[in-house]
Amino acid sequence: MNGLDGIKRVFTISAVCALLSGLLAPMVVVADVMEISAEFVPDPSNPGFNSFKNTTPPSGFCAIQPYFCNLRKIFSIQSNITAESKDPILANHALRQGPMFQIPAQWRDLEVFHEDGIESAIVQFRVVSIGGNYLLSPSVRELIGRPEVTFSKAHGLLWGGTETNYTSGQWYYAPRPCTAAINVNYYESTWGSFYWNVPEGQTCGKTAAFDISSFAYSKLDFMYELVTPSPLKMKAGIYTGRVRYGVGPMMDLDLGDVMVPSDSELVFNFTLKVDHIFKVEIPPGGNTVVLLPQGGWQSWLNQGRKPTRLFRDQTFNIWTSTPFKMSLECEHYAANSTCALQDDKNNQVPVDVSVSLPSGLSDAERQSVSRRRLRVDGVGTENFEPALYVDRKPGTLHFEVSKGAVEAMLARDSRHYSGDITVIWDSEV
Template sequence: MQHGFKLCSGRWALSSLLLSSLLWAGPAAAQVQDITATFRPNPSSPDQNRFTNTTPVSGYCASYPGQCAVNNTFSIRLPIRAHSSGPLPAQPSDPRQSALWKAPAQWRQVTVTNAMGDQETVEVRISGVGSRYVLDRSVVELVGGGVTPIAGHNLLWRSSWVNAPAPCGYSGVGYYGNSYYQFLWRTPVEQSCVKVAQFEIPSMSYEYIDMAYELRTPNPLGMPTGVYSGVLNYGIGPYQDFDLGDIMLPTDSMLTLNFSLDVEHILKVELPPGGDRVELLPQGGWQAWLNQGRKPARLFRDQTFRIAASSRFKMQLECGLVVGNTCGLRNKDGDEVPVQVAVTLPYGLFDANDLPVNKRPLRLDGVGTELFQPTRYVDNRPGTLHFSIERNDVDGMLEHPGTTYSGSATVIWDSEV
């Protein structure tokens, strides 16, 4: 008996996720930033089922990568500036008249959809914000002179800017000059963090916004192939998602993040040389029948294959000759017998009920093989196709000695689930 194999590999990508909010009555400009991530099966790390963030790192994490690697945090420097609309008063009673920062630190969910209508959820949170504040004059001059620049910055705000005000957190590093201070504060909660000036500041600006962020992405091993997209915007300005207080007004009123998540799955099946031709024999061959007249209990052949799979798939059966719900063989006289076909998959591949796949019947109606899915990347592991003719059908074949039964079966591994 012969059988052929049709292999279908899967390639898929998750793309374009954007972030949303209300606008404040300020500049109508929007800042757009791309964020990219990929998933490709890694034979050296088969248990890895996460996206890899491929967005070029800029800002704080580019300067101090060790501080960010510990928390799996990434940063982007956004060309969003902010300028004071007037002097920052000394020790105001209203904290919104001071240097205030609030970021969208809570996880926000975004539904992303591919062209086939499959939906997944991505979560995003802003885990830190920072910038470089720039004064219109030397900090030493602002505080009355007679001190070093670092002492001047500390006197101006009553404490160092590297030490974030509660509930924001210390990030590890700050950098200063005569009229500026560069910083990043961690934002564990979505609340305002305020530094209160101890001396009036005639004019101040933020040169950019450093945004540290974290992602929660779906398990790529369980996602269908496709390019997924969604939209979410962040407002920037007083009482918006990014809030800088009432005096420091940003040049942009919205931040739009375009996420592109690219997934390249693998589904590959290989047969050994000659594995596309299968001869069904009794246990131990035909000698017991020829020499002793002992009828064989069944005819069978186990054909090994090797499979690499990182995404879900289904298996189907197609037949040159259909007998019931399976394939059949026929001799020259037109007598037909059914061939039972089954599959055993390697560890790491399970069915829709999370059960291992051991001699699972392959039928024309596809029942029982509609979905197989990996719990890890299965890389070039052995599986088995089982072909057999059972006793009752073998008895009928023995009534036609000297004839050959032949037929074809096509086993399909299909990633389009």
């Protein structure tokens, strides 16, 4: 190989790389990104309400029709997506050569991730309606050649209405299989409003009865439904996720073949905020527990009747909207993952600790919690779940020294046993 051959090969490779670079240049995707937010904060005045509240600022349809949206539990958001016709719309055109819509009305599952990068949850989302204003050029009266009629009638005639029933052409009457989303409509010289419900997998469009030189949509509104997971099963914090839809012919949002959208992608960003309440309150004096036999010590002192057990029930109040677990820590540890009481001669007796939880709280198998034993290792009490926001409900801690341990205590000279037992309620499940 001489030097000239080497130079030729270098230039040849460079030319090929340049060609490939041109062929692989990425297509520019212009996306309209919209933010949807919801939050859960426990409400003591309504503990049975355990759902997210949509905190997305209303825009578009629901900003002017809040009663309707609240009734149907739907929300709307106004996008920045516009569209213009690339060619005139001709009278009696085919479906795809005029105004038509197919929208992403099927439910879609999307995963939202906790800020810790580990926890996640599933949100369901779908678009149910589309609306906004369509724009005409020239004016509607010029298009139909009827300067004397009202704007309302002119728009009806433009879209196939008759002299005696011009309202049938108005966009208030959505073409089947679509239906009107609201009971009002607005018309002016060069524009008209519409709000259509579009069924899943269906397409609907209007047919012009006259040629239209220029046709466009202003910012499109989207009405959507949102199904959020149970916040009671979610860790406190911020969850985020997104769903993407393609915009254009034969895409998720299909406006037909003649309309050119301003954006090629529609993106919904989701932010879910979970604020939990978790609080445990021991009544004053409840941190000191004195274990006694049934009826106190008088039966033994006066009648010589030995006690069969020593016990004490201690109430507590709990507020929680989140799962939690329970366990023990001990000053003196005994066998079987429990705590002990000890006298001044280092003699020990085990003390059993159990818990009863109020209604609305259950274990992972949906079983109520009554005298569930607490252990140092936490086995058996790893997950207690609220079925609703529990607002200052009473529970009980049960402390007990069993019969065999009491007999051992009475056989000794010591009369005083003590020890610190720490009961742990932990919301970091």
